[in-house]
Amino acid sequence: MFIETEATPNPSSLKFLPGQEVMGRNGTREFANPESAEASPLAQALFDTGEVTNVFFGSDFITVTAGPGVSWTALKPQVLSILLDHFVSQAPLFASGNASGIAVPAEDNEGLVVEEDPADADIVAQIQDLIETRIRPAVAGDGGDIRYRGYRDGIVHLAMQGACSGCPSSTATLKHGIEGLLRHYVPEVSEVRAS
Template identity: 80%
Template sequence: MFIETETTPNPATLKFLPGQAVYPAGTRDFATPEDAEASPLAQALFDTGEVTGVFFGRDFVSVTAAPGANWGMLKPQVVSILLDHFISQAPLFAGGDAGAFNVPAEDDDLVGDDDPADADIVAQIKDLIETRVRPAVANDGGDIRYRGFRDGVVYLAMQGACSGCPSSSATLKQGIEGLLRHYVPEVSEVRAA
């Protein structure tokens, strides 16, 4: 088995591609060691002591190194952990069932409830995020989650390599905001949530 690595726009994060499905059910973000307790793989990566974030995508794992960590030393450890996991075909989650854990749904943690009168606008926003934004963000080792729409403002949360990335605010403001404003005139602004 060979695991490819790719750099991401976030210099603290590398994207690891094992050449097989990782989490076909969507994405899962582990921002703390406590979050990682649900997954033996995520926990093993945090246990290196040099990892501050793990993100499972459909066919990749993004790993964020702690400030000051040396990727030259950490990368072989991460590859070894990933190889051990995928070669042994160990379950991704403790008990083998991701559904047994509190995996946030797309609409969990909304920035308030969307106004039912905005249902068509919200549907357009979600469709654009799903078809145009999410694939590009996944290429960079992350994901984007819809968090709400209120008074012309779309609230989005960046995950994985995109969370904390130096260019994430530019991506939100210049890229995603421009796209949404072009296709959905009711959108006036995009903010991180």
Template identity: 75%
Template sequence: MFIETAATPNPASLKFLPGRQVMQSGSREFTSPETAEASPLAQAIFDTGEVVNVFFGTDFVTVTAAPGVSWADLKPQVVAILLDHFVSEAPLFAGGTADGISVPAEDELVVDEDEADADVVAQINELLETRVRPAVAGDGGDIAYRGFKDGVVYLTLQGACAGCPSSTATLKQGIEGLLKHYVPEVVEVRAA
């Protein structure tokens, strides 16, 4: 088995491509050793002591190094952990938990949506799913919808995109421009 790596726009994050499916559907982000307890793989990566974020996509794992950590030292450790995991065909999650479902607290809306906006919300989610998600997945991350209220769309960037120096530009110039173009009710996009 060979695990490829790819740079991301976030210099602290590296995308690992094991050449096989990681998640059946969806994505999952681990932002601390405590949240990583749900996954033996994520926990093993955090156990290096040099990681601040682990993100599972459908066919990749993105790892974000702690400040001051050199990828020259960390990369071989992560590759070895991933090889051990995938070669042994170990389960991705402990206790048989569903792999495509994020922790409920991460999926909560940050605003109370108006039921009258249901069509607008559906349009926003369709654009996020078909146009935005593939692009951010290519950069080793994902995007989570957090709500729509008074013309403002609330989103959370995950994985490599979460701490990326260009995340504000991605939200404001990229995603906001796209949503405003296709959904006139959208006036702004904010990080949530």
């Protein structure tokens, strides 16, 4: 088995492509700390290196974020070894019987940060369609994901995940890329905020 690696815009994160489905169409899953990683033996093994601060499972990739000051030269072989062991053994991605291991589908809007106005349903549908068809695929290419968190009074709330979370260029991506695209196609959008 060969696992391909790709750099991401976030110098602390690397994207690992095992050449097979990771989450598939079941959404994405982010582990922001060792406690949340208990739901997944793979994520837990990555955190057990002591040098990983974030693990993100995408459809066909895993993004790993190294802690401050950690050299990828030393960490990358460890991560590759853990990933190879996992995929070669065909171990389950999540611990059995662990309800917290169930992935949240990308289209599930659980966790909205604002209460939406039902009158904005058409605007929200346009925004979500653009996120699914244009924005999420581009963000996934960089080893991350974006979650819709709500729309109210012209402001779209989004959360960056994976390599995009904490990336030095994430603010520019939100303000210049995503906000520009949404404002172009949905004139009611005035601003995009990270939530």
